[in-house]
Amino acid sequence: MSLIVQKFGGTSVADTEKIRAAARRAIRAQQQGHRVVMVVSAMGKQTDVLLELAAGVCERPPAREMDMLLSTGEQTSVALVAMAIHDLGAKAISLTGGQIGMKTDNSFSKARIRSIDTVRIERLLDEGNIVVAAGFQGIDDDLNITTLGRGGSDTTAVALAAVLGADACEINTDVDGVYTTDPRILPEARRVDVISYDEMLELASLGAGVMHSRSIEFAKKFSVPIHVRSSFGDRDGTMIVAQAESESAAVSGAALTKDEARVTVLGVPDVPGISRTIFAAIAAQKIAVDMVVQNVGEEGKADVSFTVAGNELASTLAAVQSIVDQVGASGVTHDSKVSKVSVVGLGMAKQKAVAAKMFRALADAGVNIHMITTSEIKISALVPRDQATQALRAVHEGFALHERPADAKTWNEIKAETNVEADVNDVVSRLQNDALEALTLTDIAVVGGQARVTLDGVPDRVGVAADMFDEIGRAGIFVDMIVQGYDGEHGSTSVSFTIDEAELEDALKVAKEICDKHAMRNVRSAKGITKLSVSGIGLRSHTQVGTVLFDQLATADINVEMIATSELQVNVVIDSTKANQATERLKTAFADALS
Incomplete structure (x- = not known):
């Protein structure tokens, strides 16, 4: 059975109705025959609220305690999403970063992933659950809660997709794909069907806000196809893969x-x-x-x-x-x-x-x-x-x-021409060397x-x-x-x-x-x-x-x-x-x- 990782950002779970919409999307994917892992961010502006609370009680909060505090935002979200799934008639279980087996180093607020133990997730999926995982967080060797820094939930989602051998990692967000430039600045910007990892890495480093470059690094390293799409519609969105949309176009973005x-x-x-x-x-x-x-x-x-x-x-x-x-x-x-x-x-x-x-x-x-x-x-x-x-x-x-370039290809056309499946055994072997997020x-x-x-x-x-x-x-x-x-x-x-x-x-x-x-x-x-x-x-x-x-x-x-x-x-x-x-x-x- 195929497996899909679905990530929902803060705007996609900002209130109870959006939480239920995310739950319905996950259930629909499960009904279509997929095993589903959801990765969820903190609700809307909840992280900002937590930061304000910290500033109100301490001028310079210890980094460890900030990670302990900020991780609660995702824990709130995953519990509510799991409740919504149950209410809609499906099975779900929420897990913190530590409970999904995500081990990191001890660099509080900017931790790097060292390994992920997938045994518990696999068992829960086999039991028919939709697994709702907290993004942005893990634990170090001393069981301290750590956070991954900017773009952490994207990073969590792509890392899980890599170690689980997922068919795709869906990034559900408030935009409907990747554009040739920021459509908020240039309304004439075009949504692209396909963009390569390398092109997306460069665009992400230049401030394209769709995804953080760290998550693209994971995807490129382990050949994880990323599907960027809107949480609020069924438009196809954009696939981020190894190949470019066009072979003739010199510039894609x-x-x-x-x-x-x-x-x-x-x-x-x-x-x-x-x-x-x-x-x-x-x-x-x-x-x-x-x-x-x-x-x-x-x-x-x-x-x-x-x-x-x-x-x-x-x-x-x-x-x-x-x-x-x-x-x-x-x-x-x-x-x-x-x-x-x-x-x-x-x-x-x-x-x-x-x-x-x-x-x-x-x-x-x-x-x-x-x-x-x-x-x-x-x-x-x-x-x-x-x-x-x-x-x-x-x-x-x-x-x-x-x-749109005359020779532009869709994801289905590229998939039919090439083998884009990740080598799960290779991922596992690198995990054993604590190399998931190492420089490559x-x-x-x-x-x-x-x-x-x-x-x-x-x-x-x-x-x-x-x-x-x-x-x-x-x-x-x-x-x-x-x-x-x-x-x-x-x-x-x-x-x-x-x-x-x-x-x-x-x-x-x-x-x-x-x-x-x-x-x-x-x-x-x-x-x-x-x-x-x-x-x-x-x-x-x-x-x-x-x-x-x-x-x-x-x-x-x-x-x-x-x-x-x-x-x-x-x-x-x-x-x-x-x-x-x-x-x-x-x-x-x-x-x-x-x-």
Whole structure:
């Protein structure tokens, strides 16, 4: 008999009528022949109420007691849902996180799942029950109640689907699927039938609120199909699986991260170890860094730019200022009024001029670009915050995301073509090693035979990036990494891009024409460089990856020329003569995480 895990968020169980509606949906699935596990969040705003209560009695509540308190929200919900199911004539039993056998570490408020014992759930399902499990919580080795942090109920649902070998994990929420962008910002956004794990991971990291990236990591790792649908209707929704909706479309979605802040460390010596020192100081303050851009140094100096959440700017500046003298930087600049617009798509890795198309769309809309960073399936540009919505609409229209691609496939078509069943034995074996939520690296790879072109003195004005990459695209040159930092004090910046070494001569010819057209300062280039990529699942939630990478390279006296990051990869450019040494060091350092 097939098994379905159904997750219901807080808005889906916000009152008694919605609780009964959720109960009816679970009963209907059981009547259709499925075994059903429900994962339920706290009702509506109940978590906020509990937080207010805690603040009223204690200025700094102990983390353990906060987890004890917040876990009661889900316990209320599961009991009420089980009661509703009984009242509607079916069998159900409610279970806390500890009762479903979810073991975590002891990191209160942000615990990681270590293992799940499914024996009790399986027995209860075999007895004809709908199992109603509390999301967001587990227990540690000392039987303390722990909570999983933001998106915890999604994480619980997908983890249970993985260990139980479920046919699908339904995420019942207040939206009817995944859209090409936030429909609250752009009403013309289109609901997609299918989106890939990788695309959804990138979109989730960019603030797409449908699901938290941690739950997508689980699904990708254990091949769990996720069905995002509305709690309040029967529309099909969106399937999140390994395949993309379309093979021809370069871009599947666009996202806006509105509240960003940019920090640039100016004039640091272009020597090994600088990036490690800068980002170690920030990591020590538990600040999550988003876009990271290090461009090629000029006259022995380089600029390092990165973005953080706007509310963490002050803490970030304090951390950076504390190491300015240590790294020999000439200064620090920042901008608190910027936003990040991004496009995501598996197809862009195989198509030329995708970046040029995005930059042209922004230029035509009169939007200036402050920073650029790219990965294989994502391009991000930092733009003025007062132009953020304008920028999102421009790229959404530029890639015609409101239109369904001609070759778009439904979930049933993809399922018929591929084997998407998870290997339950593989999941169980990894559980025995407490590896359910461990960092999983899929590859440490080098792309050799590369060259780099850098344009210095690029004017900070609308349309320059579009002109540059339009010309490069017309020349038929395939660009890999693109990095643009930011130096608002001088009214100009530098842009670097990597290409196949065989195309360097053609690229330099185009670059010099661009340099003359826009009165840039000069063009530089280099052969014999290699892109080193660390790819995997959980790079954002396991923040030590970047620190370990920079530490290993610095210890080996290997200089980093360029940096670009994404949800799925950390990319650096280094001298090709150091590539083998760097790869071996990283494979040793990450041996436990390599799959």
